[in-house]
Amino acid sequence: MGRADSEQAAVFCVENTLCLRVIEDEVLFLMKTEVAAEVKAMPINSGLEEKDRREIAESLSRMMADTYTLYLKTHNFHWNVTGPMFRTLHLMFEEQYKELGEAVDKIAERIRALGFPAPGTYQEFTRLTSIRLDEGVPDAEKMIRSLVEGHETVTRTARETFKVADRAKDEATVDLLTDRFQVHEKTAWMLRSLLAKSAMAMP
Numbered sequence: 734m735g736r737a738d739s740e741q742a743a744v745f746c747v748e749n750t751l752c753l754r755v756i757e758d759e760v761l762f763l764m765k766t767e768v769a770a771e772v773k774a775m776p777i778n779s780g781l782e783e784k785d786r787r788e789i790a791e792s793l794s795r796m797m798a799d800t801y802t803l804y805l806k807t808h809n810f811h812w813n814v815t816g817p818m819f820r821t822l823h824l825m826f827e828e829q830y831k832e833l834g835e836a837v838d839k840i841a842e843r844i845r846a847l848g849f850p851a852p853g854t855y856q857e858f859t860r861l862t863s864i865r866l867d868e869g870v871p872d873a874e875k876m877i878r879s880l881v882e883g884h885e886t887v888t889r890t891a892r893e894t895f896k897v898a899d900r901a902k903d904e905a906t907v908d909l910l911t912d913r914f915q916v917h918e919k920t921a922w923m924l925r926s927l928l929a930k931s932a933m934a935m936p
């Protein structure tokens with residue numbers, strides 16, 4: 734285990750892949766992404782600098798963690814929703830988790846094309862995601878609210894990724910993000926509309 738100290742933080746690195754930074758009372762895990770093995774064998778020469786590719790890949794990893802966590806939340810709700818809207822919500826959640834599952838794959842493959850490993854464990858997703866987790870099994874209305882919030886959380890993470898990708902002129906990532914914005918904002922609108930129908934609108 735290596736160790737480096739700075740004025741505000743102590744950083745402990747394990748096998749050069751994962752760093753634990755202690756800032757005051759907060760503990761933050763920072764991902765130090767390794768260049769993928771095939772890129773070490775033959776470096777990428779696509780016109781994007783390594784530091785830009787790394788920054789985009791790390792931001793995409795946060796978006797992937799959000800997307801995967803939202804996928805799991807939606808699948809969970811598909812299984813556990815109850816009440817008079819059962820059939821509507823059960824089927825709607827199925828459409829949504831399937832779409833999110835496909836999106837996770839596209840994001841992971843973009844990270845790989847940029848020359849970095851994609852996150853793929855619950856530990857990494859838990860560390861990287863901004864999606865709020867639910868306590869127990871929420872009722873149908875709380876499920877809808879949680880999903881609206883989740884889709885908007887991914888949208889905000891995607892905006893951060895977009896800034897980095899746009900600045901680096903990474904058109905492929907910008908293109909991917911443009912699709913994701915449309916899906917998440919449309920899904921949030923559709924879910925929010927269900928709340929409006931039952932006069933339980935979110936602010």
Ligand SMILES: [Fe+2]
Binds near residue numbers: 811827
């Ligand atoms: Fe099912």
